[in-house]
Amino acid sequence: xxxxxxxxxxxxxxxxxxxxxxxxxxxxxxxxxxxxxxxxxxxxxxxxxxxxxxxxxxxxxxxxxxxxxxxxxxxxxxxxxxxxxxxxxxxxxxxxxxxxxxxxx
Amino acid sequence: xxxxxxxxxxxxxxxxxxxxxxxxxxxxxxxxxxxxxxxxxxxxxxxxxxxxxxxxxxxxxxxxxxxxxxxxxxxxxxxxxxxxxxxxxxxxxxxxxxxxxxxxxxxxxxxxxxxxxxxxxxxxxxxxxxxxxxxxxxxxxxxxxxxxxxxxxxxxxxxxxxxxxxxxxxxxxxxxxxxxxxxxxxxxxxxxxxxxxxxxxxxxxxxxxxxxxxxxxxxxxxxxxxxxxxxxxxxxxxxxxx
Numbered sequence: 266x267x268x269x270x271x272x273x274x275x276x277x278x279x280x281x282x283x284x285x286x287x288x289x290x291x292x293x294x295x296x297x298x299x300x301x302x303x304x305x306x307x308x309x310x311x312x313x314x315x316x317x318x319x320x321x322x323x324x325x326x327x328x329x330x331x332x333x334x335x336x337x338x339x340x341x342x343x344x345x346x347x348x349x350x351x352x353x354x355x356x357x358x359x360x361x362x363x364x365x366x367x368x369x370x
Numbered sequence: 371x372x373x374x375x376x377x378x379x380x381x382x383x384x385x386x387x388x389x390x391x392x393x394x395x396x397x398x399x400x401x402x403x404x405x406x407x408x409x410x411x412x413x414x415x416x417x418x419x420x421x422x423x424x425x426x427x428x429x430x431x432x433x434x435x436x437x438x439x440x441x442x443x444x445x446x447x448x449x450x451x452x453x454x455x456x457x458x459x460x461x462x463x464x465x466x467x468x469x470x471x472x473x474x475x476x477x478x479x480x481x482x483x484x485x486x487x488x489x490x491x492x493x494x495x496x497x498x499x500x501x502x503x504x505x506x507x508x509x510x511x512x513x514x515x516x517x518x519x520x521x522x523x524x525x526x527x528x529x530x531x532x533x534x535x536x537x538x539x540x541x542x543x544x545x546x547x548x549x550x551x552x553x554x555x556x557x558x559x560x561x562x563x564x565x566x567x568x569x570x571x572x573x574x575x576x577x578x579x580x581x582x583x584x585x586x587x588x589x590x591x592x593x594x595x596x597x598x599x600x601x602x603x604x605x606x607x608x609x610x611x612x
Contacts, residue, residue, distance in 0.1 A: 279579065348594075348595060351595045352595070355550070355553070355554040355557065355558065358553070358557030358558055358561055359557060361561055362553055362557045
């Protein structure tokens with residue numbers, strides 16, 4: 266009972282720590298008139314994320330199929346899949362960086 | 371001016387010599403009482419931690435009774451050796467020192483942000499840029515060392531009459547490698563922090579921890595990707611038929 270309580274409290278302590286709060290906040294962008302930057306960044310992130318999801322889905326699907334056909338090659342296929350997912354993800358993050366560059370100016 | 375506790379300690383100890391060094395180079399810090407920025411202090415901390423780890427491994431090396439740190443280092447070495455032999459070929463041992471060092475540095479930098487009162491140095495665009503520039507110079511230098519001046523033939527493409535066009539394209543592509551290495555690492559770390567903060571603004575209690583977990587996972591993956599790309603570029607640059 267004591268051990269379980271200890272584990273529960275330890276988990277709660279960990280859950281209460283969200284460390285990036287100690288970082289600084291973002292400056293807000295004010296605009297008079299239509300905020301085209303906000304509209305454009307919303308659309309561009311959505312398009313980037315949508316197309317990336319399609320690509321990553323294809324990667325994961327072929328990885329699953331490869332592992333099903335040849336379970337012995339599982340390790341190599343997993344490595345290739347993770348690598349492929351990371352590359353597609355980084356393209357979306359390039360878009361995010363451009364959005365941030367435009368929003369913060 | 372907001373500083374992390376470790377940065378404040380470093381600035382308190384080293385502000386005067388650092389300011390003197392900057393003045394000798396003709397530069398001025400924005401806040402003279404705190405010339406060391408957060409990301410430099412965090413990088414320095416990672417450097418200290420890694421040096422202590424390496425000294426501990428070296429001091430306790432033994433064939434009969436290997437210690438825990440020796441096991442860790444051996445497994446890291448074996449993993450990098452196997453991976454680089456697959457990608458680079460049989461001459462991979464020359465590059466292992468740099469590759470392992472780079473991988474451990476980036477991994478520790480990425481994971482440092484998860485600890486309270488520390489921040490991710492790779493979340494500042496300057497740090498991944500430094501890693502990428504050093505890696506780029508390293509693989510170009512090794513390309514020249516392995517192939518001599520014939521390394522320039524790598525840029526010429528398959529046929530001689532396309533060479534002028536291919537030169538321009540290849541040089542742009544090589545420069546773009548520096549950019550992509552930098553932005554990939556920076557954007558992943560920065561986005562991890564940002565998304566945790568956004569989730570924190572939605573529900574401060576339990577929910578953001580899932581994104582800290584995501585940040586930890588992404589930290590591992592991005593280190594692996596950076597090191598793998600370094601190996602690929604090295605393999606390409608030092609490729610020669612036996």
